[in-house]
Amino acid sequence: MDGDTLYPIGMMAERTGLSVKTIRFYADTGVVSPTAHSPAGYRLYDDDALVRLQLVRTLRELGIDLPAIRHVLERTLSVSEVAAAHAEALEFQISTLRVRRTVLRAIAERGPTPEEMELMHKLVELSDAEKRRLISDFVEETFGGTDADPEFVELIRSAVPQLPDDPEPAQVRAWVELAELTRDPDFRASVRRMAEYQAAQRAEGDTTGLHHELTELVRDRVGRALASGIAPDSVAAEPIVEELRSAYAATFDRADDAELPGWLLARLEVAGDPRAERYWQLLAVINGWPVPPTLVPVFDWLGAALRAKP
Structure with missing residues (x-):
């Protein structure tokens, strides 16, 4: 094309691959206006209009809307900015x-x-x-x-x-x-009851935070008991319970006395809703983390063992 030559809409349609109807639409909506009109009123386009129409076609095929394209053509947005947003x-x-x-x-x-x-x-x-x-x-x-x-x-x-x-x-x-x-x-x-229980314990001076080591000790000792078939109300369970009582007393700076089992049972009851554990398991599945093994049988065994001892 010669840069000074003007071309009718039909030729622009052939060059751009757009239909005549689409080019007329872009002209009527101000996206790409014709460069001039012939004496008979026909739309005429130059090389710059061709480039602009080709750009419009490319951006539309990428799914970019006309308002964004108009901003590009008006140079209020660069092509790279529009492409990045899209x-x-x-x-x-x-x-x-x-x-x-x-x-x-x-x-x-x-x-x-x-x-x-x-x-x-x-x-x-x-x-x-x-x-x-x-x-x-x-x-x-x-x-x-x-x-x-x-x-x-x-x-x-x-x-x-x-x-x-x-x-x-x-x-x-x-x-x-x-x-x-x-x-x-x-x-x-x-x-909510768990949160209020934690708050009450903190009000009494408990600032121990999370207790990962204690939980792992309970998991290990009771897990072995379960694997060995040791019943929570059996004589074989007594040394396990004594060890865990002592560990809880040391962790929470409490006396290992007659009141400790009742305090520990209350703690297990408040934290014993299996749905709380399910919450963390579901979270792990969603995020692709290792799913933590259940502790429900472990703490059920410990609770039963505490209740079994007079």
Whole structure:
């Protein structure tokens, strides 16, 4: 093309691959105006208009909307800026489509209840920020306004569920179950009791925080007893209970006296809701972490052993 030559709309359609109707639309909406008009009123275009129309076609094929394209053509936004923003939007769309695909697979594998279907639908529609807010609202209602163990509160606040870009059906099902669990008023009340118990213990001077070493000791000693078939009310259980009583007394700076078993049983009862453990297991599944083994049989055995001894 000669830079000084003007071309009719039909030739522009051949050069750009756009239809005459589309080029007219772009002219009428001010996206790419004709360079001039012939004496008969026909639209005429020059080389610069050709380049602009080719750019419009390319950007539209990439899914970029006309307002953004108009900003590019008006030089208020660069092509790279628009491309970067569009790439980010596509990443979100791809992530959403992957979750939808996984939800459909989960539905195909296991016919969900109507309630689960509704939750799956909501899960697809929720943004990452809205998913995180489900957990933050749960934590605020259960721990808010209490002087609970700050180390534990920080742990539960920071451990948020984050579905991967291409989740497995099991991760989607875990998210649905976690959403149900955190909305359960009875579970919220149970966790609230745990928070209030922690606050009461702190008011009495307990600042021990989390007790990973003590938990591992209980897991080891009681786990061996369970594996060996030692009944909690048997003579063989007594030295295990004595060792663990002593460990609890040392950890919490309490006397190993007649009041200790009652205090320990109350502690086990408050923390013994198996749904609390399920919460952490579901979180692990969603985030792809190792799923912690259950401690429910361990603490059930310890509680039974404490009650069995006069």
